Amino acid sequence: MTTPHLDEEPAKHRRFTRYLQALEAVAETDEVALVAAILRDQDTTMADSAVGRHLDRLAPDLLTDAKFTTWAQTLTEVIADRDFLTLRLREWTLLRTIALGEPWTAEELTGATDWFQHMAAATQIAPSPEALRLLAERGRTRRARNAASQQLRHRGQPI
Incomplete structure (x- = not known):
C-alpha cells in the first residue's frame, strides 16, 4: 500500500x-x-x-x-x-x-540565536576577546558558554 x-x-x-x-x-x-x-x-x-x-x-x-x-x-x-x-x-x-x-552591541550578541552564539564561540574566525567573554558569561546555552571559555583559555585570555 x-x-x-x-x-x-x-x-x-x-x-x-x-x-x-x-x-x-x-x-x-x-x-x-x-x-x-x-x-x-x-x-x-x-x-x-x-x-x-x-x-x-x-x-x-x-x-x-x-x-x-x-x-x-x-x-x-x-x-x-x-x-x-x-x-x-x-x-x-x-x-x-x-x-x-x-x-557591535552586547544586545546583538546575547539576543542572537543559540546557533549563532555557539558558532561565534567555537569558530576560529577570530571573534574578539570581548565577545568571547560576554558569551562565556551570558551565553544562552551551556554549550556556547563552554565553547567561549575554551576559546579564551586557548588564547591565553582571562575569562
Missing part, C-alpha cells in the same frame, strides 16, 4: 540533493538566479534548508573577504521574504562585524 506522502518523499529528497549539488557548482554570476529558482519550490521548508546550507557553506570563506558585503546585499534581496534565511544571513553579517573588529 502506498500513500501520496510516501510516494512524494523520495522525490523531495532527490530535489534537495540536486539543489545542494547545483548550489555547490554554481558560478558566482548565476548564484542569485539559482537561489531564486530554488526558493520557488513548493516545499518552502526544503528550499529554505537547501539555501541555508548554501549560506553556511559560503559565508565562512567569505567572512573576511571584501566580497562578503556585496554577496550578502545581493542575497538579501532574493531571500527577503524568508525569515529563517534572512536571520541566518544577518547573523553571518554580525559574525563578520565581530571578526573584523567593527562595532
